[in-house]
Amino acid sequence: MDALLSAAQWVVSQALAPVADGMLQAWGDTKNLGLNIEALRMELLLVKATLETASHKQVDGPAMQELLGKLRDSALSAEDLLDELDYFRIHDKLNGTSDAADQHAKGGVHDLALNARHFAKAVGKLPFISSFCCSAPSPAGVGREVEEARQRASCCALPRAMQRSRGNSSSAPNANEEVSGCMPKLGKLLPCSSSPHVHDDRSGQPTLCGAPHGETPMPQFNRAHISERMRHIVEQLQSVRKEVTQILQSCDPMTIPDISQSRPITTSQSIEPKLYGRDHIMDTIIHDMTNGKYLGHDVTVLPIVGPGGIGKTTLIQHIHRNQQVQNHFQVIIWICVSLSFNLNKLLEEIKTCIPPVEGEKDGKVEDLIEQRLKSKRFLLVLDDIWEFSDRDDWKRLLLPLKTSQEPGSMILVTTRFPEIAKMVGTVNHIELQGIESEEFRKLFLAFIFGNEPVRSDSIVCSRLEIR
Template sequence: METAIGAASWLVGKVLNKLSNDLVSSYVASTELGFNSEQIKTKLKYMQGLLDAAQDRDVSSNRGLQSLLEDLSNKADEAEDVLDELHYFMIQDKLDGTKEAGPDLGDGLRGHALHGRHAARHTIGNWLPCFSCSRSRTQDDGCGTAIAITSNPHNATKSDSGDDGGCVLKLKFDRVAMSNKIKSVIESIHNLCDPVSDLLNKIPNNNTTITTKRLHTGSTVAQDKLYGRGAIFEKTINALTNGTYDGETLFVLPFVGPGGMGKTTFTQHLYNDESIVGHFNVRVWVCVSTYFDVPNLTRQILGCIPAVEKEEHNCSVETANLDQLQKSIAERLKTKRFLIVLDDIWKCNSESDWNNLLAPFKRGETKGNMVLVTTRFPSIAHMVKTTDLVELHGLEPNDFLEFFEVCIFGHSKPVHYEDDLIDVAREIVKKLKGSPLAANTVGRLLRNNISREYWIRVLEKNEWQNAKNDDDIMPSLKISYDYLPFLLKKCFSYFALFPEDYKFYNLEITSFWTAIGIIDSSYQNNNNYLEELVDNGFLMKGVDRYDDQYYVMHD
């Protein structure tokens, strides 16, 4: 349902953008249609606002709303097509010096129209099918290029107007047919707005859709051995215990990486290491997940800190307000060195919220106190860090193979494994890109049938992609995708058209998104969607040999 809401909101927004175009807006507001352009846009903006607000609501069980949203999306899609068609004819008017498609808007827009000629020429092949043109054969047009010979109700003709000598196929404008199409599709959208609005307003506002999908974590280590990561583990232990961080009262050290990279497992081993236990007087583990609420997190943290004698600010954890909670934390930690783990942070509304959460931890008398943060979002890691963050990538091949074997067999491999199965296991390992969660997912599949035929089938069909449990690799990664705004989902989905490890450059991919209609070149709000995908952990940045920045997708 979230996808249906996102699609409807996105398409309604595209119609709004089209209606805001000077040329199109003038036609829609003309006496031929009898519409009030501003009223149309106001109603669409209201609908878009409701759809945006509904993104955080659980509407999955409302089948009637689902159907209405699909109808709204279809009509908005039709409206965009017909307004694109009208825009084409208006540009053609300006190029030919005619006034078939609208009133004379003055010479001030001629530059805009001439600029648009290039878009018309390069995209006409895609537009023609929308105008019911059928290509039957081609011939040279006398300008050195081949043009389509068509039979269509618009009676397409050739036009060679313009400053650059280019030739494009000209379609004949039918004012009555165009007006009827616009009026029909706009009225259809209007008729859908009221029932959709009514249903959306009756859905309670809550934020449980993604929160309920996250598994809560604790400090207890489920994996007895930490596979790989030995060097970074020892380096982190030494930094936390040998005085590296003794210069300030509080440090924040984030561990960041995509879902399934073992951030929580790594931090659990740190938290329970003997050196850490001996160095910090107080240790607290809190799973944050998608609900970053300062009073609630403060309450959880206070509940894990042992009380001290004769507390001046002793309060009830359940009923105290934030001020009382923070004073009590500060008093209990005043003379103690402490370690706080905030695991699996998905969002933090602002730096002020973050600073508010940390306020009582900065009032202690000891140095070298630590807050460890795990997150899959680089933007969060950079916001909270006070020292260099730690990026966790896939395990090295040898370490990963060892861990993969443990996921399948435990610590007792069958006698025929080395002869019959290890070559298949190595091929599967290559596909899993060093992800510990992927190893766990596939390991559960393979242990069901220890035969070469079954393992080859799993390898060739990538059967782990169908695993549906919350702790399987694909559901875990899909949560990150579900968390994206709809427009970023659309942008990200088109990366599937490119080969693995392809290097994306900003202008190249942005032009591509614009050409296929995902984003509107005239209304981007200076958004850098590639950077937003980096912030959400889907892309990484690099620099090529010419010092140009590129983006590449995470494995």
């Protein structure tokens, strides 16, 4: 048990390494993958916290061992995927298409070697390699050669330009021997390798995957496929992590902390008196809810997506307290969901927020909600949703809400994760971006000076230095 737990912790730490400095996140933003990477990073952090909790508890047994094994395997998948993305990031940098990448301190050939190592690592993890090795007939001893080729694959990815750049370096002959030695072995792994020989007769230099001399073959970047893989891995991690957490809590509910309690509880009351840079989007949402395209629908679910601290909750708080919204909806409910999507708890909170009606009959929570919402237009805010362990829970939540019989009811959802928005939304989600520079300047000055007038840039500078 201890060995399996330690192995799972180590794998999770390795998986978090590529996203530790924020460079992969920055690169992912340019590929429309930033939110997916952040979702995977946050889930890995939650898994890490769960494993740290488990390490302090004497919990053992076949079931727990199997769950830890699943966490380890899913974390390995996350590590593989993030390593592949890191390869593409470095490739973009070395080819001048991105600024979010590392450079080797010595430059030149060392940058090429860095690129080659990441390429070889990514190639070694591509699915077609394992399927090719398992399905194709192989002579005796090829398994050993495959393993050796994987271990030495980095030398095979070095472009021909590397040899030219070495000049009179004494290490060049040894490197050339390594290239020659591992090329035929790696070639057996790659079905795209068309040359039956190690060397091209015309140049005497190795080729790989039909790539022209001097070029490193490039695995195809498929954003949609990578996004789907990320979503699947996050779902796997969430599902198993929740099971492990429940086991830990059942063992010692007095001492094992609930990780979800680390999230702050939001309310409908905003502490920010003014909303900066969001007036247009707020006015659009209010208009669509009260006079626009959502008015004729039964129940519309509008998700608002963005990273932590971007202003999702603040935006919804200002919409919630808008007088036009208050007059339009007969029932307004605010629920902070946070990390734990507990259906029974949510239904109970919703019931509590709806005033009782005359002549209502006792029954299940769902029945009471139906009776109290009948012929009423409602606005339900579900703030800060992090996960769903069971997709059917969302359908069960909607059932009593869809019986209001009054068109124009709304559910506003805030979340960091696009996959959750796609799951719950009945319309396209709104993705919040950073505010414009001028609005940010106003917000910044408001934080520094409050209601005091700002007279000049020199005063601004002096006040900043003092504070």
